[in-house]
Amino acid sequence: MTDPAPETPADPVSAWRRLAGAAVLLDGFHALKHAVRFGAGIRLALTADRAGALALADELAGDVRDTLAELLIEVPHETYAALVPRPHPTAVAALAVRPSRADNLQELARTPRTAPVVVLDDPRNLGNAGAVIRLAAGFGATGVVTTGTLDPWHPTVVRGGAGLHFATAVERLTVEELPPGPVFALDPEGEDIRSLKLPDDALLAFGSERSGLSAELRARADHLVALPMRPQVSSYNLATSVAMTLYHWSATGGAPHAS
Numbered sequence: 001m002t003d004p005a006p007e008t009p010a011d012p013v014s015a016w017r018r019l020a021g022a023a024v025l026l027d028g029f030h031a032l033k034h035a036v037r038f039g040a041g042i043r044l045a046l047t048a049d050r051a052g053a054l055a056l057a058d059e060l061a062g063d064v065r066d067t068l069a070e071l072l073i074e075v076p077h078e079t080y081a082a083l084v085p086r087p088h089p090t091a092v093a094a095l096a097v098r099p100s101r102a103d104n105l106q107e108l109a110r111t112p113r114t115a116p117v118v119v120l121d122d123p124r125n126l127g128n129a130g131a132v133i134r135l136a137a138g139f140g141a142t143g144v145v146t147t148g149t150l151d152p153w154h155p156t157v158v159r160g161g162a163g164l165h166f167a168t169a170v171e172r173l174t175v176e177e178l179p180p181g182p183v184f185a186l187d188p189e190g191e192d193i194r195s196l197k198l199p200d201d202a203l204l205a206f207g208s209e210r211s212g213l214s215a216e217l218r219a220r221a222d223h224l225v226a227l228p229m230r231p232q233v234s235s236y237n238l239a240t241s242v243a244m245t246l247y248h249w250s251a252t253g254g255a256p257h258a259s
């Protein structure tokens, strides 16, 4: 589906208020930079410091500098600060089109899969979910699926993901709706990950911060996999567990593309 063109309105404040309800807020220069790099449809991009933002682009993001120069509209600092929940040091904010659920489901279901899908089973912490989406983007994972009530597109998750929701397919599904593929569920009681090669079509599933893997997810699991951990330590943090597992996948053959 073609995204609507960005707006260059005479009244950016009214345009922002009109679009904000249905759009994804990109908070800060880096989130906008990542979103543009990964093809997000940007509806409106504002800054209280256009020269500063373009200087950052010259320094850090030459590949998208011209696009950012076309998109960014300067507004007074008070105007910018009134539109965002918490002003960002770069004084940049943008509204992007959320990718359609149908497109994400198609991406998640496509086979043969060349990189795993990360499944967070009933995660509770918005910061963990954002960090996991950033990891999944970095490792070129096919997507991040959450089960349970947490919205993986919640503004706090998007902030934690640094604009990288657009680099991987992010959706909430039930356990029954999970895409096809062998489920490798991470659990300290499982088989040592160092003795395994994780296949590219795997669903890598992680339990909730509070209670670990649900009975439903365990029932769907083909393998239980443990990360090395000294006795007397109960568990690792959710996002660090995802980091170690994706690293293991990449180090045993499923490396992310360098370019």
Ligand SMILES: C[S@@+](CC[C@H](N)C(=O)[O-])C[C@H]1O[C@@H](n2cnc3c(N)ncnc32)[C@H](O)[C@@H]1O
Pocket (backbone or CB within 6 Å): 185, 186, 187, 188, 189, 205, 206, 207, 208, 209, 210, 211, 212, 213, 225, 226, 227, 228, 229, 234, 235, 236, 237, 238, 241
């Ligand atoms: C913070 S832990 C959950 C702790 C929870 N209190 C429990 O009872 O399992 C979140 C998730 O990270 C993964 N995890 C943490 N440490 C792990 C380890 N040593 N081996 C495998 N998975 C681990 C598991 O998927 C776990 O469900």
